[in-house]
Amino acid sequence: MVPAEIQALDQADPLAAKREAFVMPEGLIYLDGNSLGPLPKRVAERMREVVEQQWGQDLIRSWNLHGWIDLPQRLGTRIARLIGAEADEVVVADSTSVNLFKALLAALKLRPGRRAIVSEVGNFPTDLYIAQGLRELWGNCELRFVPREGIEAALDEETAVLMLTEVDYRTGYRHDMAHLTRLAQAQGALVVWDLAHSAGAFPVYLNACGVDFAVGCGYKYLNGGPGAPAFLYVARRHQKALKPFLTGWMGHQAPFAFSPTYTPAEGLRRMTVGTPPILSMSALEAALEVWEGVEMEQVRAKSLRLTDLFIERMAPLAARYGLELATPLEHARRGSQVAYRHPEGYAIVQALIAQGVVGDFRHPDILRFGFGPLYLRYADVYEAVERFRRVMEEGLWQDPRYREKAQVT
Numbered sequence: 001m002v003p004a005e006i007q008a009l010d011q012a013d014p015l016a017a018k019r020e021a022f023v024m025p026e027g028l029i030y031l032d033g034n035s036l037g038p039l040p041k042r043v044a045e046r047m048r049e050v051v052e053q054q055w056g057q058d059l060i061r062s063w064n065l066h067g068w069i070d071l072p073q074r075l076g077t078r079i080a081r082l083i084g085a086e087a088d089e090v091v092v093a094d095s096t097s098v099n100l101f102k103a104l105l106a107a108l109k110l111r112p113g114r115r116a117i118v119s120e121v122g123n124f125p126t127d128l129y130i131a132q133g134l135r136e137l138w139g140n141c142e143l144r145f146v147p148r149e150g151i152e153a154a155l156d157e158e159t160a161v162l163m164l165t166e167v168d169y170r171t172g173y174r175h176d177m178a179h180l181t182r183l184a185q186a187q188g189a190l191v192v193w194d195l196a197h198s199a200g201a202f203p204v205y206l207n208a209c210g211v212d213f214a215v216g217c218g219y220k221y222l223n224g225g226p227g228a229p230a231f232l233y234v235a236r237r238h239q240k241a242l243k244p245f246l247t248g249w250m251g252h253q254a255p256f257a258f259s260p261t262y263t264p265a266e267g268l269r270r271m272t273v274g275t276p277p278i279l280s281m282s283a284l285e286a287a288l289e290v291w292e293g294v295e296m297e298q299v300r301a302k303s304l305r306l307t308d309l310f311i312e313r314m315a316p317l318a319a320r321y322g323l324e325l326a327t328p329l330e331h332a333r334r335g336s337q338v339a340y341r342h343p344e345g346y347a348i349v350q351a352l353i354a355q356g357v358v359g360d361f362r363h364p365d366i367l368r369f370g371f372g373p374l375y376l377r378y379a380d381v382y383e384a385v386e387r388f389r390r391v392m393e394e395g396l397w398q399d400p401r402y403r404e405k406a407q408v409t
């Protein structure tokens with residue numbers, strides 16, 4: 001039985017009705033929306049319409065009839081509001097990794113004579129890998145991957161770009177975007193922020209922080225579906241001078257003029273490359289409609305209450321079973337997830353999943369739980385901890401089956 005004070009939190013929750021917009025499997029407590037967001041009901045309806053009517057019946061005419069050709073910008077406009085940007089500063093295309101490549105190269109071109117890319121050694125690997133690949137291509141490029149505490153010291157007059165992920169995918173630590181952006185820009189460098197664990201999790205203030213470039217995922221807190229297209233933000237002040245490296249026809253000023261010579265499109269469309277994946281974009285569009293009327297400040301307030309409640313209720317268990325809290329208690333330094341360290345983390349997460357609490361494990365010892373404020377209830381947090389207790393008290397995680405590593409974790 002959920003205690004009355006927790007039921008009261010749900011009753012007073014201004015976002016409570018949003019849960020209805022999602023398919024929530026019966027009995028399942030889903031704490032993995034930071035990896036793959038749940039299915040918004042309207043996505044299923046939209047997919048039927050797009051596949052059966054737009055593709056099935058209207059066929060090629062749909063590019064004009066249903067505005068397929070404008071989807072990258074239309075979706076960008078919807079995401080812009082959530083991340084503190086103007087409508088013409090965000091475009092949806094490709095994957096986060098590819099957009100990082102595009103943003104980093106564009107930034108290097110805007111800072112000729114500077115050769116260093118600074119990042120955090122604990123950044124999400126794809127960010128580091130993309131920079132490594134780019135170094136091969138660019139030649140005169142130095143990568144400075146440093147621990148978090150070393151970021152400031154690594155910035156100097158040779159730095160072209162500071163590339164960081166705002167929220168650490170393992171611990172949920174949230175950087176001070178405004179401060180780090182200022183530090184980098186004071187050295188004459190540009191910043192590229194990865195918002196994979198930020199967009200849709202809390203309000204981001206890209207314009208207010210003076211951010212140059214940003215990228216992020218459509219399939220996590222934005223709930224756009226597996227492999228949903230990603231987004232790219234470029235501050236308006238850089239757009240005129242922006243030189244795309246991947247000069248595909250969809251980024252051309254007039255793709256249907258079929259000129260043999262490349263001329264970039266006005267604005268951010270120049271950062272798109274090839275034909276947009278219409279099915280995926282349509283799913284993301286329907287998912288983004290769920291955000292209409294949602295105040296991002298309310299999302300943040302609920303996210304902090306959910307994560308606080310989880311940490312607080314977990315505290316006795318954590319102390320008894322050696323689960324070390326890896327997430328900052330300080331609100332300003334926390335994303336929308338809570339992580340613990342435990343040497344048997346993988347098996348514990350598998351046992352929890354078997355009990356209907358879906359979180360995930362990150363190498364080497366991180367148990368990770370994401371909190372999507374649009375669909376989670378305070379009662380879910382309460383129940384998740386109850387099930388966690390059972391897993392620990394009854395030693396359910398010791399089942400040898402839970403040691404078998406899956407291909408995708």
Ligand SMILES: Cc1ncc(COP(=O)(O)O)c(C=O)c1O
Nearest residue numbers: 095096097124126165169194196
């Ligand atoms: C910080 C961060 N960046 C990027 C990605 C992924 O990029 P992509 O969508 O290209 O797979 C993830 C997760 O997969 C991530 O956590």
Ligand SMILES: Nc1c(O)cccc1C(=O)C[C@H](N)C(=O)O
Nearest residue numbers: 034035036169196227362408409
């Ligand atoms: N993108 C993923 C995938 O294709 C399969 C499994 C997980 C993912 C993820 O998004 C992982 C995620 N970026 C993380 O923070 O670990």
